[in-house]
Amino acid sequence: MINFHDFTRAPRQLREQEAEAVLRVLNSGDYVLGPEVARFENAWASYCGAVGCVGVGNGMDALEIGLRVLGIGAGQEVITTPMTAFATVLAILRAGAVPVLADIEADTAVLDLASVERCITPRTRALMLVHLYGQITDMGRWIAFCAEHELSLVEDAAQAHGAKWQGRAAGTFGSFAGYSFYPTKNLGALGDGGAIVSNDGGLLERARVFRNYGQAKRYEHPVAGMNSRLDELHAALLHTRLGWLDRFTEERRRVAAGYRELLRNPAVRLMAEPEAERHVYHLFVVTCDERDRLMRHLSDRGIMSLIHYPVPVHHQPPTAHLARDPQGLTAAESHARCCLSLPCHPFLSDDDVARVADAVNSFATSSVLT
Numbered sequence: 006m007i008n009f010h011d012f013t014r015a016p017r018q019l020r021e022q023e024a025e026a027v028l029r030v031l032n033s034g035d036y037v038l039g040p041e042v043a044r045f046e047n048a049w050a051s052y053c054g055a056v057g058c059v060g061v062g063n064g065m066d067a068l069e070i071g072l073r074v075l076g077i078g079a080g081q082e083v084i085t086t087p088m089t090a091f092a093t094v095l096a097i098l099r100a101g102a103v104p105v106l107a108d109i110e111a112d113t114a115v116l117d118l119a120s121v122e123r124c125i126t127p128r129t130r131a132l133m134l135v136h137l138y139g140q141i142t143d144m145g146r147w148i149a150f151c152a153e154h155e156l157s158l159v160e161d162a163a164q165a166h167g168a169k170w171q172g173r174a175a176g177t178f179g180s181f182a183g184y185s186f187y188p189t190k191n192l193g194a195l196g197d198g199g200a201i202v203s204n205d206g207g208l209l210e211r212a213r214v215f216r217n218y219g220q221a222k223r224y225e226h227p228v229a230g231m232n233s234r235l236d237e238l239h240a241a242l243l244h245t246r247l248g249w250l251d252r253f254t255e256e257r258r259r260v261a262a263g264y265r266e267l268l269r270n271p272a273v274r275l276m277a278e279p280e281a282e283r284h285v286y287h288l289f290v291v292t293c294d295e296r297d298r299l300m301r302h303l304s305d306r307g308i309m310s311l312i313h314y315p316v317p318v319h320h321q322p323p324t325a326h327l328a329r330d331p332q333g334l335t336a337a338e339s340h341a342r343c344c345l346s347l348p349c350h351p352f353l354s355d356d357d358v359a360r361v362a363d364a365v366n367s368f369a370t371s372s373v374l375t
């Protein structure tokens with residue numbers, strides 16, 4: 006069986022370091038907003054090359070809090086993609102703003118600039134760009150576009166830990182980035198966790214206050230914030246795992262390179278291949294017109310695959326009414342019908358990769374059979 010994730014195959018040395026980190030927190034008697042959170046925040050900001058980082062409860066809260074402290078809310082529109090985790094759009098709604106959906110590019114599944122342009126109205130305040138599957142696309146275009154239209158550039162970097170464009174990571178291009186440390190992300194905790202990363206010191210300070218009931222000093226609440234704190238245990242584990250992130254990213258790139266070399270089934274298409282440093286392969290996605298049959302074919306051969314995402318945001322009941330590109334969301338619709346994520350984690354061996362590729366290559370479309 007080749008699982009989609011397999012945390013049990015993590016190196017023993019990492020396991021020992023994690024156990025040490027857990028014991029350190031347990032014995033410290035400090036469990037919320039203590040030294041481990043401050044240490045991880047500094048380490049993560051420095052890893053991203055950003056001015057600062059604020060640890061929060063999860064990735065969705067990072068996006069919501071970032072938008073709130075940026076002053077984006079009631080009646081203001083934020084353009085984003087329907088091909089994303091539902092949390093992206095839910096964060097915009099929870100901030101009180103109005104999501105507007107633009108279409109994606111077929112070969113990256115990331116937002117399409119021409120479609121985003123068609124979504125602009127006098128109420129548009131921000132663009133929430135999702136670095137989907139772990140790839141950072143040409144940020145120069147987005148920075149210029151947002152400057153031209155006077156929009157705040159906000160990044161959903163929940164899948165893109167360590168991905169870089171021209172040596173810069175998410176959180177350094179626009180107003181802020183939201184990261185998630187959900188267990189399956191490239192840098193994951195043993196539960197929920199998230200962070201806001203930014204070069205804007207004022208925004209970071211407001212986020213720091215907002216995540217803790219809007220408390221500036223003990224018992225002083227200048228704003229009505231939320232309770233969304235990263236805890237010491239997860240911060241300590243994340244700090245330990247951060248020491249391994251680059252190694253694991255290289256392993257993901259090895260798996261992806263293996264697939265690109267070995268997959269040769271004309272019925273199965275690959276996504277665009279950006280320069281190495283721009284993609285951290287949170288997911289390795291292919292497209293196939295008979296996706297559901299391909300998925301069964303793999304599962305019959307002991308290979309687990311998943312779909313990111315089978316139901317785009319505009320087909321979910323709470324968001325079916327959202328405004329969108331007047332020309333429609335056809336690329337997103339078609340991607341949702343055809344996309345399939347192959348196993349892509351750091352602990353897959355080259356043999357595993359070859360087995361998955363063989364299984365994909367042995368898939369015959371029904372048109373060939375009939």
Ligand SMILES: *Cc1c(COP(=O)(O)O)cnc(C)c1O
Binds near residue numbers: 092161163
């Ligand atoms: C995981 C994810 C989120 C939400 O993160 P949580 O920590 O689960 O709240 C948001 N956006 C994207 C693109 C994600 O993959």
